[in-house]
Amino acid sequence: MNGAQALMKTLADAGVEVCFTNPGTSEMHFVAALDSEPRMRAVLCLFEGVATGAADGYARMAGKPAATLLHLGCGLGNGLANLHNARKGKVPVVNIVGDHATTHTQYDAQLQSDIETVARNVSPGFVRTSQSTAQLCQDAVDAIAAARGLPGQVATLIL
Numbered sequence: 001m002n003g004a005q006a007l008m009k010t011l012a013d014a015g016v017e018v019c020f021t022n023p024g025t026s027e028m029h030f031v032a033a034l035d036s037e038p039r040m041r042a043v044l045c046l047f048e049g050v051a052t053g054a055a056d057g058y059a060r061m062a063g064k065p066a067a068t069l070l071h072l073g074c075g076l077g078n079g080l081a082n083l084h085n086a087r088k089g090k091v092p093v094v095n096i097v098g099d100h101a102t103t104h105t106q107y108d109a110q111l112q113s114d115i116e117t118v119a120r121n122v123s124p125g126f127v128r129t130s131q132s133t134a135q136l137c138q139d140a141v142d143a144i145a146a147a148r149g150l151p152g153q154v155a156t157l158i159l
Contacts, residue, residue, distance in 0.1 A: 002029065002033075002133075003029070003133035003136050004029035004030045004032065004033035005033045005036065005037075006133070006136060006137050007030065007033065007096075007136055007137065007140050007159075008030070008033040008034060008036070008037045008040060009037065010137045010140040010141060010144075011040065011067060011094070011140060011144070012037050012039040012040050014140075014141065014144045015064060015065075016040070016064075016065050016066070016067050016094060016144065017039065017040060017041060017064075018040070018041045018042075018043060018055075018058055018066050018067065019034060019040060019041070019042050019043070019066070019067040019068065019069055019096075020043045020045055020050075020051040020052070020054045020055045020058070020066060020067070020068050020069070021034070021042055021043065021044055021045060021051060021068070021069040021070075022044075022045050022046070022047060022048045022050070022051045022069070022070060022071060022075060022078075022079075023069050023070075023071055023098065024071030024072060024075065024098065025071075026071065026072060026098035026099060026159075027069055027071060027098035027159075030069060030096070030098070030159070031069075034069075047078065048070050048071075048075045048076070048078035048079035049078055049079055049081060049082055051068050051069075051070065051079060052068055052070075052079035052080075052081075052082035052083050052086070052093075052095075053082035053085075054066075055067065055068045055082075055086070055093050055095075056082050056083075056085055056086040056089070056091050056093065059086070059091045059092050059093055060089065060091055064092065064148075065092035065093060065094050065144060065147045065148060066092075066093055066094070067093070067094045067095075067096060068093060068094070068095050068096060069096050069098070070095070070096070070097045070098070071097075071098055072097070072098060072099060072115070073097070073099075073114065073115040073118050075097070075098075076095075076097050076115060076118050076119060076156075077118055080118070080121065080122060083095060083122035083123075083154050084121070084122055086122070086154050087122045087123070087124075087153065087154050090151040090152040090153065091152055091153075091154070092147040092148050092152040092153065092155075093147060093153075093154045093155070094140075094143050094144055094147050094155055094157065095119070095122075095123065095154055095155065095156040095157070096156075096157050096158075096159060097115055097119065097156060097157070097158045097159070098158075098159050099115055099129070099158050099159060115129070115158050116129060116158065119156040119158070122154050122156070123153070123154045123155055123156040125146060125153050125155070126142070126143060126146035126147070126153065126155035126156065127155075127156045127158070128142065128143065128156070128157055128158065129158040129159075130157065130158065130159055136159070139157055140157060142155075143155040143156075143157040
């Protein structure tokens with residue numbers, strides 16, 4: 001089992017049933033893992049604002065966390081308005097944001113950004129960048145617990 005599959009199993013085991021996605025190349029392992037987990041429904045959205053708005057609405061109606069999958073800091077930025085609404089509404093959302101491979105960050109690519117700083121605007125109580133595959137599942141458990149904790153919040157996990 002790779003890290004993406006382990007993350008998917010952790011989310012599903014915790015009862016997260018829907019992931020609203022607008023992935024890019026850095027999230028392809030997670031997308032493949034979504035296809036292999038029958039307990040998780042993936043909803044592909046054509047814009048990050050749609051994904052985050054749908055996650056907010058779903059979590060409000062279902063009374064349980066929804067997940068998002070966004071591409072890099074620019075994708076997170078595109079979804080900020082609805083994540084702001086979820087934050088103010090104390091809605092449980094597990095916000096998963098892909099990042100460049102650690103070996104690639106030295107090149108300061110066009111889409112490189114400080115995702116943690118952007119995420120703190122909507123996830124002041126929980127922002128974490130997973131540093132290793134071994135740590136990933138615990139990071140996911142912590143994010144889900146933070147999102148579910150009273151009064152509910154947006155928890156951002158950066159991969």
